[in-house]
Amino acid sequence: MPVMRSHGTDLAREPWNFGEAGDPAYDSIVAAIELRKSLEYYLYAAMAESARSGRMYVRMLPFDFPNDEASYQVADQFMLGPDLLCAPVINAAANGGKQRSVWLPSGSGWYEFGTGIKHIGGSWIDIATDLDTVPMFVREGAVVPIVENEGIVLQVYPGADAGTEIYEDDGETNDYLDDGYRRRSVVWEERTRHITVQPAVGHWRGPSLPIRAEALDGGEVVLEIR
Numbered sequence: 001m002p003v004m005r006s007h008g009t010d011l012a013r014e015p016w017n018f019g020e021a022g023d024p025a026y027d028s029i030v031a032a033i034e035l036r037k038s039l040e041y042y043l044y045a046a047m048a049e050s051a052r053s054g055r056m057y058v059r060m061l062p063f064d065f066p067n068d069e070a071s072y073q074v075a076d077q078f079m080l081g082p083d084l085l086c087a088p089v090i091n092a093a094a095n096g097g098k099q100r101s102v103w104l105p106s107g108s109g110w111y112e113f114g115t116g117i118k119h120i121g122g123s124w125i126d127i128a129t130d131l132d133t134v135p136m137f138v139r140e141g142a143v144v145p146i147v148e149n150e151g152i153v154l155q156v157y158p159g160a161d162a163g164t165e166i167y168e169d170d171g172e173t174n175d176y177l178d179d180g181y182r183r184r185s186v187v188w189e190e191r192t193r194h195i196t197v198q199p200a201v202g203h204w205r206g207p208s209l210p211i212r213a214e215a216l217d218g219g220e221v222v223l224e225i226r
Contacts, residue, residue, distance in 0.1 A: 002047065004036055024131055031132040039084075041145040041152060045167040046081030048181075057081050065105040068122070074103045082164075083142035083157075085110065087127070087135040099128050102135055109140035111157045116216040143188050143195065147209075154186060154195060154213040156221060162188040166197070166211075169204050179203045197225040 006013040006029075015033070019026035036043070050057040057080070061071035064079050077087045087102040104110045106122030113136035119125055127135045138144060141160025146153045152166065169181040182205075185198040195213045213223040 004033075028131045032134075035134075038147050039144075040147050041166055041168075042081060042084070042164075045145075045165045048167040048176075048183075049082075049165070061085075061103075061105055065107060068105040068107065070103055070122075071105050077103065080136075083139040083144060084113070085137040085139070087137070089129050089134070098130075099126050100135065101125070102127050102137070104137060109159050110137040111140065111216060112136075113138050141188075141190070143186055145186075151210040151212065154197075154211065154223070156188055156195060156213060156215040158190060158193075158215055158217050158219070161190050168206060168208075170206060175204070182206070182208075192222070193220060194222045194224065197223075199226050 015026055015029040018029060021027065021030075046057040049055070056063070059079050061068070061074055061077060061079060064082075065071045076090055077085060080086050085104070087100060089100055091100075101124055103124055104119055104121050108121045110119045110121055111117065112119070112127070114133075118140075119137070121140075129135060138157045140157055141162040142157045143162045143164040144155045144157070145164065145166055146155050154164075156162070164186045166184045166186060167181065168183075169176040173180070175181075179202050181202040183201045186195065187198065188195045193215070197211060211223070211225060213221045215221050
Protein backbone atom coordinates (compact mmCIF):
# COMPACT_ATOMS: atom_id res chain seq x y z
CA MET A 1 0.00 0.00 0.00
CA PRO A 2 1.19 3.63 -0.42
CA VAL A 3 1.17 4.02 3.37
CA MET A 4 2.21 1.13 5.59
CA ARG A 5 1.70 1.67 9.29
CA SER A 6 -0.05 0.40 12.39
CA HIS A 7 -3.09 2.57 12.99
CA GLY A 8 -3.90 4.03 16.39
CA THR A 9 -3.69 7.12 18.55
CA ASP A 10 -1.48 7.85 21.57
CA LEU A 11 0.10 4.41 21.67
CA ALA A 12 3.41 2.88 20.69
CA ARG A 13 3.27 1.34 17.23
CA GLU A 14 6.86 0.27 16.51
CA PRO A 15 7.39 -3.47 15.94
CA TRP A 16 9.47 -3.88 19.11
CA ASN A 17 6.48 -2.81 21.16
CA PHE A 18 4.66 -5.98 20.08
CA GLY A 19 7.22 -8.42 21.46
CA GLU A 20 10.65 -9.56 20.45
CA ALA A 21 12.18 -11.92 17.91
CA GLY A 22 10.42 -15.26 18.20
CA ASP A 23 7.09 -13.83 19.27
CA PRO A 24 4.38 -14.39 16.61
CA ALA A 25 3.18 -10.76 16.49
CA TYR A 26 6.71 -9.32 16.25
CA ASP A 27 7.83 -11.83 13.62
CA SER A 28 4.76 -11.26 11.43
CA ILE A 29 5.25 -7.47 11.49
CA VAL A 30 8.93 -7.83 10.57
CA ALA A 31 8.05 -10.28 7.78
CA ALA A 32 5.57 -7.78 6.30
CA ILE A 33 8.12 -4.95 6.41
CA GLU A 34 10.81 -7.11 4.79
CA LEU A 35 8.41 -8.26 2.07
CA ARG A 36 7.44 -4.70 1.24
CA LYS A 37 11.09 -3.64 1.13
CA SER A 38 11.93 -6.48 -1.26
CA LEU A 39 9.16 -5.27 -3.61
CA GLU A 40 10.20 -1.60 -3.44
CA TYR A 41 11.13 -1.30 -7.12
CA TYR A 42 8.08 -3.21 -8.32
CA LEU A 43 5.75 -1.05 -6.22
CA TYR A 44 7.46 2.22 -7.13
CA ALA A 45 7.22 1.46 -10.86
CA ALA A 46 3.56 0.50 -10.50
CA MET A 47 2.77 3.72 -8.64
CA ALA A 48 4.69 5.81 -11.19
CA GLU A 49 2.71 4.21 -14.02
CA SER A 50 -0.51 4.90 -12.13
CA ALA A 51 0.46 8.57 -11.78
CA ARG A 52 1.15 8.81 -15.52
CA SER A 53 -1.87 6.91 -16.80
CA GLY A 54 -4.48 7.44 -14.09
CA ARG A 55 -5.03 3.67 -13.97
CA MET A 56 -5.34 2.32 -10.43
CA TYR A 57 -2.43 0.16 -9.37
CA VAL A 58 -4.63 -1.66 -6.82
CA ARG A 59 -7.71 -2.96 -8.63
CA MET A 60 -10.34 -5.67 -8.68
CA LEU A 61 -9.71 -8.68 -10.91
CA PRO A 62 -12.16 -7.81 -13.76
CA PHE A 63 -10.07 -4.74 -14.62
CA ASP A 64 -7.35 -7.12 -15.83
CA PHE A 65 -9.51 -10.11 -16.76
CA PRO A 66 -12.76 -8.72 -18.21
CA ASN A 67 -13.54 -11.99 -20.04
CA ASP A 68 -13.14 -14.15 -16.95
CA GLU A 69 -16.68 -14.39 -15.58
CA ALA A 70 -15.70 -15.87 -12.23
CA SER A 71 -13.46 -12.85 -11.48
CA TYR A 72 -16.57 -10.67 -11.16
CA GLN A 73 -17.68 -12.74 -8.17
CA VAL A 74 -14.39 -12.47 -6.26
CA ALA A 75 -14.56 -9.72 -3.66
CA ASP A 76 -11.52 -10.49 -1.51
CA GLN A 77 -8.65 -10.62 -4.02
CA PHE A 78 -6.97 -7.84 -5.99
CA MET A 79 -4.23 -7.10 -8.49
CA LEU A 80 -1.28 -5.13 -7.16
CA GLY A 81 0.40 -3.54 -10.15
CA PRO A 82 0.41 -5.42 -13.44
CA ASP A 83 1.51 -8.88 -12.31
CA LEU A 84 0.87 -9.61 -8.61
CA LEU A 85 -2.41 -11.16 -7.51
CA CYS A 86 -3.02 -10.82 -3.76
CA ALA A 87 -5.43 -12.94 -1.72
CA PRO A 88 -5.32 -11.58 1.85
CA VAL A 89 -6.77 -13.53 4.74
CA ILE A 90 -9.68 -11.43 5.98
CA ASN A 91 -11.59 -14.13 7.84
CA ALA A 92 -9.36 -15.92 10.33
CA ALA A 93 -12.16 -18.30 11.28
CA ALA A 94 -12.46 -19.72 7.74
CA ASN A 95 -11.08 -23.26 7.54
CA GLY A 96 -9.60 -22.87 10.99
CA GLY A 97 -7.44 -20.00 9.75
CA LYS A 98 -5.00 -22.44 8.11
CA GLN A 99 -5.94 -22.05 4.43
CA ARG A 100 -8.06 -20.09 2.03
CA SER A 101 -9.50 -20.61 -1.44
CA VAL A 102 -8.06 -18.51 -4.26
CA TRP A 103 -9.41 -17.96 -7.76
CA LEU A 104 -6.70 -17.87 -10.43
CA PRO A 105 -8.10 -16.11 -13.52
CA SER A 106 -8.09 -17.82 -16.89
CA GLY A 107 -5.85 -16.78 -19.73
CA SER A 108 -2.61 -17.16 -17.78
CA GLY A 109 -0.68 -19.57 -15.64
CA TRP A 110 0.14 -18.44 -12.10
CA TYR A 111 3.19 -18.92 -9.90
CA GLU A 112 3.06 -18.91 -6.13
CA PHE A 113 5.16 -15.97 -4.94
CA GLY A 114 7.93 -17.30 -2.75
CA THR A 115 7.73 -20.99 -3.74
CA GLY A 116 7.58 -20.77 -7.54
CA ILE A 117 4.95 -23.53 -7.70
CA LYS A 118 2.94 -23.07 -10.89
CA HIS A 119 -0.85 -23.44 -11.21
CA ILE A 120 -3.21 -23.48 -14.18
CA GLY A 121 -5.41 -20.41 -14.62
CA GLY A 122 -9.19 -20.66 -14.62
CA SER A 123 -9.29 -22.69 -11.43
CA TRP A 124 -9.86 -22.52 -7.69
CA ILE A 125 -7.08 -23.71 -5.40
CA ASP A 126 -6.72 -23.99 -1.64
CA ILE A 127 -3.57 -22.34 -0.33
CA ALA A 128 -2.09 -22.79 3.14
CA THR A 129 -1.84 -19.62 5.21
CA ASP A 130 -0.22 -18.50 8.43
CA LEU A 131 0.27 -15.26 10.33
CA ASP A 132 3.41 -14.36 8.35
CA THR A 133 2.05 -14.95 4.85
CA VAL A 134 -0.27 -13.07 2.52
CA PRO A 135 -0.96 -15.45 -0.39
CA MET A 136 0.35 -13.86 -3.58
CA PHE A 137 0.62 -15.15 -7.13
CA VAL A 138 2.63 -13.91 -10.10
CA ARG A 139 1.23 -13.87 -13.60
CA GLU A 140 2.99 -16.15 -16.08
CA GLY A 141 5.33 -14.14 -18.28
CA ALA A 142 6.12 -11.50 -15.65
CA VAL A 143 9.40 -9.90 -14.66
CA VAL A 144 9.42 -8.79 -11.01
CA PRO A 145 12.35 -6.71 -9.71
CA ILE A 146 13.31 -7.83 -6.19
CA VAL A 147 15.65 -5.94 -3.85
CA GLU A 148 18.16 -8.44 -2.50
CA ASN A 149 21.54 -7.93 -0.83
CA GLU A 150 21.89 -4.30 -1.96
CA GLY A 151 21.09 -5.21 -5.57
CA ILE A 152 18.13 -5.83 -7.88
CA VAL A 153 17.23 -9.33 -9.02
CA LEU A 154 15.01 -9.44 -12.11
CA GLN A 155 12.91 -12.52 -11.34
CA VAL A 156 11.50 -13.97 -14.56
CA TYR A 157 8.35 -16.09 -14.41
CA PRO A 158 8.58 -17.96 -17.74
CA GLY A 159 5.69 -18.72 -20.02
CA ALA A 160 5.38 -15.69 -22.28
CA ASP A 161 7.19 -12.57 -23.44
CA ALA A 162 7.15 -9.94 -20.74
CA GLY A 163 8.26 -6.50 -19.74
CA THR A 164 8.55 -4.27 -16.72
CA GLU A 165 10.19 -1.02 -15.70
CA ILE A 166 12.78 0.07 -13.18
CA TYR A 167 11.78 3.52 -11.95
CA GLU A 168 13.95 5.68 -9.69
CA ASP A 169 14.04 9.25 -8.39
CA ASP A 170 15.47 10.99 -5.34
CA GLY A 171 12.57 9.80 -3.19
CA GLU A 172 12.30 13.17 -1.42
CA THR A 173 11.43 16.06 -3.72
CA ASN A 174 9.01 16.86 -6.54
CA ASP A 175 11.82 16.99 -9.11
CA TYR A 176 10.28 13.97 -10.82
CA LEU A 177 7.64 16.37 -12.19
CA ASP A 178 10.41 18.00 -14.25
CA ASP A 179 12.05 14.81 -15.59
CA GLY A 180 13.96 14.30 -12.35
CA TYR A 181 13.66 10.54 -12.59
CA ARG A 182 15.28 7.56 -14.27
CA ARG A 183 13.13 5.02 -16.12
CA ARG A 184 14.58 1.86 -17.63
CA SER A 185 12.40 -0.54 -19.60
CA VAL A 186 13.05 -4.24 -19.12
CA VAL A 187 12.11 -6.68 -21.90
CA TRP A 188 12.02 -10.49 -21.63
CA GLU A 189 11.97 -12.59 -24.81
CA GLU A 190 10.69 -16.06 -23.99
CA ARG A 191 11.99 -17.84 -27.10
CA THR A 192 15.62 -16.74 -26.68
CA ARG A 193 15.49 -16.41 -22.86
CA HIS A 194 17.07 -12.99 -23.34
CA ILE A 195 16.34 -10.10 -20.97
CA THR A 196 17.33 -6.56 -21.90
CA VAL A 197 17.51 -3.47 -19.70
CA GLN A 198 17.01 -0.55 -22.11
CA PRO A 199 18.85 2.80 -21.87
CA ALA A 200 17.54 5.16 -19.23
CA VAL A 201 15.03 7.93 -19.86
CA GLY A 202 14.97 10.99 -17.59
CA HIS A 203 17.44 13.37 -15.99
CA TRP A 204 18.03 11.81 -12.57
CA ARG A 205 21.63 10.65 -12.16
CA GLY A 206 21.62 9.03 -8.74
CA PRO A 207 23.53 5.83 -7.96
CA SER A 208 22.24 2.57 -9.43
CA LEU A 209 22.02 -0.79 -7.70
CA PRO A 210 23.70 -3.71 -9.49
CA ILE A 211 21.31 -5.84 -11.54
CA ARG A 212 21.20 -9.56 -12.21
CA ALA A 213 18.48 -11.85 -13.57
CA GLU A 214 17.17 -15.31 -12.78
CA ALA A 215 14.30 -17.49 -14.00
CA LEU A 216 11.96 -19.38 -11.70
CA ASP A 217 12.45 -22.57 -13.72
CA GLY A 218 16.18 -22.51 -13.03
CA GLY A 219 17.10 -22.23 -16.72
CA GLU A 220 19.78 -19.99 -18.17
CA VAL A 221 18.97 -16.32 -18.67
CA VAL A 222 20.99 -13.96 -20.87
CA LEU A 223 21.05 -10.45 -19.37
CA GLU A 224 21.98 -7.40 -21.46
CA ILE A 225 22.19 -3.95 -19.88
CA ARG A 226 22.34 -1.19 -22.47
